[in-house]
Amino acid sequence: MLYKTITKENFRRMIEGLMEDNDVFGPKWRDRDKNGDKVYRFLKLNDFDELQMDYTRTYSSPKNFFIPFKETLSTYDLAETEWDQQIRYTVHPRVIVGMRACDINALRKLDEVMVKSAFPNPYYFARRRNTVIIGLDHEPLEDCFCRSVNADVVFKGFDLFLTDIGAKYFVAIGSDTGYRIVDRFGGEEVSEADQDAFKSMKKRIESKFKTQVDVTIVPELMDLEFESEVWERWGDKCMSCGSCAMVCPTCYCYGVEEDVDLSFTHAAKQRFLYSCNLIDFAMVAGDHNFRPEPHIRLKYRYYHQFRGFVEAFNQSLCVGCNRCGVACLAGISPKAVIDDLNETEQR
């Protein structure tokens, strides 16, 4: 991996320069919550000063830039008995600034499913290839547990990754595009002092983790505690509202729907993100429901995240951002559920 540094003035010039000819997205503040704290969201930047480099977390993950909540897979012109199908994969280049290590790791997990396994997904692939990612390190928040699931550091999957070392950013370069960007906008060679600053910053980050989730035997527990009352306990609280899956950086379950327009001359096939918590997720024609109860659906969500994905790819699907825990009004968070599961096992 190549490393460089860039001064904060040059970083500003870099973002402004990129904004000239490309769509640049970054964390902006959108609302204030009832405590007066800012709520952030990845949005298009019109001005460098909108970019909040000191943001905490975005309420929803940047997953939607790669897997939109609704996406047209193909369109059709219909005739009386015939049709013409159109499929487009055109994505215009864009830049996302400020993605966290966990969110980039989330993309790498999605890459496993969407690019590297059977039937690569061209829609995702086109988006992934046309998105420049400029990541950004941060000190963990109170509830971040990315470290517990090995998602706190990232070595691949970005073009540039920045660590704030005072007056400069320490920049890891992950791609040819990334290299060209840093080069164009005044990247400098890494000095001894920069290295020291970087190391101490990394140590500082490492020392600040407050939340830990013990996932050591969770894959096994998912089977052993399959009938556990833990699930009912949390399932009773679950409102099957799907919020967790929507804000999650890795949840990718979806549904496909087709519809025609009122003139019955045009049709579209659309994909929309779904959640395995929703009541009809596993419902088949004739209304038979394989997962009729909330706790069963909740359990299968964890089963996929912490067991199924581990079996398939040797890593959990969860990246420890706790967005689901924040979004869940009922207070169901991976930390709470897994702690409960571990404790139940010990009893």
Add this chain to the structure above:
Amino acid sequence: MTLKIPRYDINREPFMTQTPDFNRKSQLLQTERTYKARINAAIQLTPEEKLFQIQILDPKERAQFSCLPGQFVMVELPGCGEIAISISGSCSNHEFIEICIRKVGKVTGMIHRLEAGAMVGIRGPFGTHFPMREMNGSNVLLIAGGLGIVPLRSSIYWVNEHRPDYKDVTILYGARTPKLLLFDYQYEEWRKVFNLTMHTIVEEPDENWTGPVGLITQLFDQVPIDPDDTFAIVCGPPVMFKFVCDHLSALGLPMQRMFVSLERRMHCGMGKCCRCNVGSTFTCLDGPVFDYWSVMNLQEAI
């Protein structure tokens, strides 16, 4: 100073312009491209079930399409929806594909209204198949309950087309009523031309029924089974295949030589939508055909 990032156009990749071949799962391709197929014949089997013979229009695509017994296709009516349907005809027939559709929901209901000459979109084939070649040299038990005869039928064709490869081949087929026994017009052919043994049973006989009455497991009394040299394919509702497989297990048939076809809701057929996902298993990719041992290890399979 600016920097315009060049667009990476995946459409220009050579694999994007090739005729879609769903058997090449690892190639990035136009996964949503459907083969346009004309309905050659639409045969009403029962008030609820209709058999469609469909032909892929484009000769190149038609030549590309090859399937194995147990696989399924996604059948689409543009603007209405898409459904997973198992292939019911002979897999060596490269002219047309046979699918049998039960009217249960929106898409199947609309497809039932299609007449010969109309068109549907086809993607596929998808999924695993019955390991027909591994069964070479052995006895084969084909057991179906109700609509389970539909995926099983392609295995029956296969066995016929490769008859010398197999020893005794027995079909056991049960349905609720005699009227619900599908493809009854073919039983004579299967017995006499295909040289298969076939037994049928119903739960609720009508006045014309002379055969046995009861559950499908009753038919086992009439069939000698050699547990050391028999493969079984069991298709039907979960409660039925569980009974049958447990019964065969008790007779000493290893679970890895029994194959079942699972049914789940599917939206993509490509291991992406997760609607058919149980843990790490995707019914559309790892199934629909599983050996019984895998099913036993699958939380929530039955």
Add this chain to the structure above:
Amino acid sequence: MKVAVNQPVQIEVEHIARVEGHGNIKIRVEDGQLIECSWEVVETPRFFEKMFQGLSIEAAPLLAARVCGICSISHALASVRAIERGLGVEIPAMAKSVRLLAKHAETLQSHALHLFFLVAPDLLGVGSVIPLMKTHPELIEIATRIKRYANEASDLFAGRTSHPMVFKIGGTTQRPRKSQLLSLREDLAETAPYLWDALEAFKDINLPDFERETEYVSLGGNGDYPFIGGDLVSSDGVRKSEDEYRAMTNEYMVDHSTSKFAKLSRASFAVGALSRFNNNFEGLHPIAKEVAQELGLQSRIDNPYFHNLAQLVECFHVLYESKELIDELIDSPDYEVATAYEIRACEGVSAIEAPRGILYHYYQINKQGLIERADCVIPTGQNHANIQHDLEALVTQMTAEGREESEISLSAQMLVRAYDPCISCSVH
């Protein structure tokens, strides 16, 4: 067409079409004498004033919106503003602009609906807009474009086209984003030419020749053309503050109506586009004034059918004023959208110019912030008596002219429609 003999006339229109709500017209003329002529309001009441009781002030504007599906923005605004006036809350400038823009969007969409969908079929001799889609596609295109802009503006400034949820006590829930405003401004610029086409289409129409001098009531402009709050004025010279609205409406019950009627200096008065036009002509946007001139309208008109043309003039006023408001908003650095408030026992009134005329909401609020008593006076309710008197005069005039029954019936229905009555709203 004049017929010499005095034929008996018997007209019964049950549930007159192309108006909001249920109303009947009954006319009987024998031997040239008007025996019966009545405008009956048969809408089933919902008892909104009672529904408000015990609700929190937070819920009141949402319930108020449900009084009427067409002018829900006016009702919500009247409600929220009445509460604010009671509590003594001054809303931020940003919220004021957003509310007026929402108000204008509603006026434009309501007027366009009325002119093209409800009135145009009469002028073109068909029963509804449906056949016009084939015969007059250009007219439909005009209507579609104007309404589309109005709907989009409603969506942006009120949250949706009916039953807004963005007007909260103290201001609005949010400010529109710059990108949204820019795209709406573009949309507005593209829509304007269609409005001019509409002017061409309506320029040469013949409205029935009928005049009856009456009293016109509206908000009083001070050189402007007010829609939200201000003094209440009448063309007979009455001027009162909003708080004295009861003295302006003097509601009373009549037998054949579930709606209340109203009066002021004489037996009846009119509210709506024509009243605003007559009372505040000078305050119209210069472009709207120009349009009025082109239509040959001066500042005082006594032909009730000209409500339609006054609406057309107002479409120009609201569109061009919206343009200016949007320009201001785009450049406004202001982010404050709502003022904090404290609950206390109070009473509050607000007058709003709904598309069909002046609308009042009044609430008495207790110290827990619950509504103790509510009163809503609806524009169409204020117009009912005037419609009744107009009808009598119209039928008398037409009988004297020896007009045929079918002609009288159509003219009577067109007269009612000219007021663009919102009947279910008037009953509420």
Add this chain to the structure above:
Amino acid sequence: MKYLGIELPKPKVAVFGFTGCEGCQLQLANNEQNLKDLFELVEVVDFRLISSDKLGGYDIAFVEGSITTDSDVEALKAIRAQAKLLVATGACACLGGVNNLRERFPLPDAVAEVYGEHKIESGQVRRVADVVPADIELPGCPISKLEFEWLVRQLVMGVEPQFPRYPVCVECKQRINTCVMDMGILCLGPITRAGCNAVCPRNRAGCWGCRGPSEEANYESLVEILREHGFSEAHIAERVSFFNAFSGNQVLPVLE
């Protein structure tokens, strides 16, 4: 009309309004750019709000409003007898809607409050389904025009419409809204049927439940959460009672 070889019938449609604000009927006439296509698809034979023509003989009746008077009941029964398919349209028809707020008081009190001594015919507020069976309930206050157009397509295709079973939260999160509960605003999104595209939370207002409950809504959990967030019983009761969307459950408080 033919759709991929399938003959689609052109149903005759009528629209009727009972006790309500006619906002739903207005939505039907809204979205003008699609009206032409809509009228190609169905034949409107009776729609008083926009048409003087009354041709009768309809297949599908859209019924808006609550049923409050005896004459309403008779008229609705006549519509039911004629229509092959009856669609209760909007919150008033499906749930009783805001009209139900009046049911907190005896009718004579309501009459006296508004009309004094004057005699007025009215009665209990009823949903359409309280009087005659409704084949389909198209929810919302007001209904969504897009959903209405979708419904028409389903009906023309002869398909049983499947409304979303899941709650508003799904659509709200898909629009990447900040949760209004985090902003201190009471919201019924987690128990209300989706399909509105979360228009109220999108505008930073809470959900008021106008579309009725989502399937197997978890009332217990939401009430618990609302209490934890510090919302008073009265506040919760007002919210859940507003559209009468959650009557009949044993958990939610009801406005007295």
